[in-house]
Amino acid sequence: MVSGDVEPFPPLQTDHLSKDKRGNGKNGTVRRRKSSGLGAELPGDTSVPAFATLGSPPATPTEPTREKSGRRSKRRSVWRALSKYKRICMRHTWVFPLTLVVIILSLYLVKPSPKNPISAALFLSYPLPRAPGSDPAEPIQYGKGARDFAFVGFYTIVFSFTREFLMQRFIRPIAIRCGIKNRAKQARFMEQFYTAMYFAVYGPFGLYVMSRTPIWYFNTTAMYEGFPHKTHEAIFKAYYLLQASYWAQQMLVLLLGLEKPRKDFKEFVAHHIITLTLIWCSYRFHFTYMGLAIYITMDISDFFLATSKILNYLDSPITGPYFFVFMCVWGYLRHYVNLRVLYSILTEFKTVGPYELNWETQQYKCWISQIITFALLAALQAVNLFWWFLICRIAYRFIRYSTADDDRSEYEESDTEETTEKKGDKKSAKKTPNGKANGNDVANGTPKVFLNGEEISTPDKPTSGSDTGSIGSRIRDRKKTQQ
Incomplete structure (x- = not known):
């Protein structure tokens, strides 16, 4: 076969060639193609971007995308603000209760009137109208009800703010100025200083309230005369409920761990539980005169206890004589007066005033209330006797060894001492x-x-001695030892 008779490639467009052959049928030559199919649109996936356009910026976002990004930015800003507020509250513990107080006051100021439900948290509730023909100079009497819980709850928050604010902004600088550098000792000093400030106000306040009642001065018979005592004047009710707020706030301090637990932590918790139970039962079942007397015995003795501890922390020269005064006050109020009240429950509770159970007339002075009242006050007296034992032991140690340290407190090393020890350890680590x-x-x-x-x-x-001699001598000595 001749090579010229064979075409190297098959014809690309047979139709075009056939037309050319028809037009040029003389010699049968093939015309060159005038165009090709490369200019047309190529089949397949042509939506893939080219390498040159891969780095180009994305298309302009649509409106829904902008809305989502705006929402996300708002959420992030809110989350950051909340995180910042949380850090501030952890550092300054008085900020959160202050925020709650401001919110409650703002809600009341929206519509300041007795009809506003927030008014129950700020002011006393249930004022009673005067009886016809009564003396207008006599104080208005107030009843009791469920709205009083709002009053106690709000002032529990107020006491939380005042406690943390005074301790951090006022009492801590006093402790530092007095030379107390130990962090744990500073915390104890601040706690006792605040306690002394509170009872310095409410101790005399309680005596003033008692002077306006028939039970002055710890008259146990008047506690049962004219029972039930369902109404009180404003100053009596305010004192009673504010004291309830204080002890509720102290219970929150224990539950939240704001104070470092002491060795008598269980007894301290039991004391607070018994106190709150006595407060509620005495207010609900109208034994408020008895509760007023117990309030005063605790307030005045706690003031002398707190000030005695403060003098001990400051190493005052009058710590010993003042501790003796404290022991006398504690023994008289917490034991003598309380035992008198307990004895009156056994002797006068049944004989003075009505003695029956009547829910309609709110007559609750009966056999079951007698048992409950005696049991609660006896439990409180048991805790006080335990603390009296510790007080006597501290007094014995002070007389014997001239030290009046509180066994219940455990101090830790201060930050300055820890940093000094760390620096010393680093220096020794560099040497050895x-x-x-x-x-x-x-x-x-x-x-x-x-x-x-x-x-x-x-x-x-x-290991010992200096390395003397040349390297060769040491090598020879090594060979001798090996042989």
Whole structure:
């Protein structure tokens, strides 16, 4: 076969060639193609971007995308603000209760009137109208009801703010100025200073309220005369409910762990539970005269206890005589007066005034209330006797060893002492490495290896003495030892 008779490639467009052959049928030559199909749109996936356009900026976002990004930015800003507020509250513990107080006051100021439900939290509720023909100079009497819980709850928040604010902004600088550098001792000083400030106000306030009642001065018979005592004047009711707020706030301090637990933590919690139970039962079942007397015995004795501890923290020279005064006040109020009240429950509770159970007339002075009242006050007296034992032991140690330290408190090292010890450890670590082999110390060009602060002995290098002689002499000595 001749090579010229065979075409190297098959014809691309047979139709075009056939037309050319028809037009040029003389010699049968093939015309060159005038165009090709490359200019047309290529089949397949043509939506893939080219390499040159991969780095180009994205298309302009649509309106829904902008709305989502705006919402996300708002959520992030709110979350950041809340996180910042949380950090501030953790650092300054008075900020959160202050925020609650401001919110409650703002809600009341929206419509300041007795019809506003927030008014029950700010002011006393249930004022009673005067009886016809009564003396207008007599104070208005107030009843009792469920709205009083709002009053106690709000002032519990107020006491939380005042406690933390006074301790951090007022009492801590006093402790530092007095030379108390230990953090734990500062905390105890601040707690006792605030306690002394509170009872310095409410101790005399309670005596004034008692002077306006028939039970002055701890008249146990008047506690049962004219029972039930369902109404009181404003100053009596305010004192009673504010005291309830204080003890509720103290219970929150224990539950939230704002104070470091002491060795008598269980007894302290039991004391607070008994106190709150007595407050509620005495207010609900109209034994408020008895509750007023117990309030005063606790307030005045706690004032002398707190001030005695403050003098001890300051190493005052009058700590000893003042502690003796405190013991006399504590023994008289917490034991003598309270035991008198307990004795009156056994003798006068049944004989003075009505003695029956009547829910309609709110007559609750009966056999079951007698048992409950005696049991609660006896439990409170048991806790007081336990603390009296600790007080007597402190007094014995003070007389015997001239120390009046409180066994219940446990102090920790201050930050200054810890930083000083850390600096000392770092200096000693630089001189003698601990726990790691190190070659920082060099003697005569040869590094020394230490382990746990002691130099390691090696076969070719003694631990003691200076390295003398040449390298060759040391090699010969090593060969002799090996032989």
